[in-house]
Amino acid sequence: MRWSTGDRGNIQDMRGSSGRRGGMIPLGIGGVIVVALLSMVTGVNFFDVLGGGSSAPDSAAVGTTGTVNASPEEERMVNMVDAVARDAEATWQDRLGSRYESTKIVVFRDAIQSACGYAGSATGPFYCPGDRKVYLDLTFFDELHRRFGAPGDFAQAYVLAHEIGHHVQAVMGTDAQMRQMQRSNPGAANAMSVRLELQADCYAGVWGHDAAQQGRFAAGKVELDPGDAEEALRAAAAIGDDRLQKLGTGRVQPEKFTHGSSEQRMTWFKRGFDSGDPRVCNTFEQ
Numbered sequence: 001m002r003w004s005t006g007d008r009g010n011i012q013d014m015r016g017s018s019g020r021r022g023g024m025i026p027l028g029i030g031g032v033i034v035v036a037l038l039s040m041v042t043g044v045n046f047f048d049v050l051g052g053g054s055s056a057p058d059s060a061a062v063g064t065t066g067t068v069n070a071s072p073e074e075e076r077m078v079n080m081v082d083a084v085a086r087d088a089e090a091t092w093q094d095r096l097g098s099r100y101e102s103t104k105i106v107v108f109r110d111a112i113q114s115a116c117g118y119a120g121s122a123t124g125p126f127y128c129p130g131d132r133k134v135y136l137d138l139t140f141f142d143e144l145h146r147r148f149g150a151p152g153d154f155a156q157a158y159v160l161a162h163e164i165g166h167h168v169q170a171v172m173g174t175d176a177q178m179r180q181m182q183r184s185n186p187g188a189a190n191a192m193s194v195r196l197e198l199q200a201d202c203y204a205g206v207w208g209h210d211a212a213q214q215g216r217f218a219a220g221k222v223e224l225d226p227g228d229a230e231e232a233l234r235a236a237a238a239i240g241d242d243r244l245q246k247l248g249t250g251r252v253q254p255e256k257f258t259h260g261s262s263e264q265r266m267t268w269f270k271r272g273f274d275s276g277d278p279r280v281c282n283t284f285e286q
């Protein structure tokens with residue numbers, strides 16, 4: 001993947017002021033979304049329930065911080081996240097026009113206070129509907145490589161584009177649609193979650209479709225290299241629920257899926273990627 005360093009206009013850099021309160025139950029990549037959805041559906045902030053009560057954010061944890069001690073590699077990663085976010089947002093601006101509202105990627109270390117409650121690095125990247133921002137601890141990218149066996153910058157970009165996909169769902173009111181379906185069928189919470197997650201995968205693919213067009217790098221945009229799409233598919237497969245469940249418990253329980261199986265995740269990413277059309281991402285009518 002090729003990209004150019006920009007002005008970090010899409011980044012809210014909280015690395016210098018992340019809290020270290022601890023005590024948050026590690027939720028995993030999928031768990032935080034379930035909790036966010038539960039909170040949205042019920043109006044109760046389950047992050048606070050799990051994290052042991054709401055607390056005021058660190059006084060320093062307001063606004064973007066100035067200097068941070070970071071390696072050149074980490075700084076490069078922040079620039080990459082900024083470039084991908086800008087590019088993915090341009091895709092959605094293009095598809096949705098004035099309906100689209102821009103978002104920010106909050107980059108943090110260790111732990112952070114979001115509108116969805118207190119979250120630690122162990123939660124993995126997440127989207128908070130409460131403040132409509134994406135939260136990312138850069139150490140997740142190492143984990144993606146080492147623990148899930150999905151290296152490569154486009155694998156990282158896919159994860160980010162997936163979270164921005166959740167932002168698109170918030171902007172489009174898909175979360176409200178989900179609440180309505182939940183009311184008519186309370187037993188289907190996990191199934192609803194899977195549909196939202198697969199749609200976010202498909203939306204990540206829609207951006208990938210744009211990024212795969214040639215000549216973009218020369219125009220200052222992100223441009224994929226041959227093999228990048230496979231990187232994303234590998235990442236999608238690596239973080240499928242069946243794979244995560246096997247890593248976690250040694251067995252697979254489809255009724256507990258919250259993100260979808262590896263195969264489903266790859267299929268929906270590819271749908272978006274091949275077409276570039278978000279209308280093919282209607283996982284709710286499948």
Ligand SMILES: [Zn+2]
Pocket residue numbers: 033162163166197200
């Ligand atoms: Zn998700």
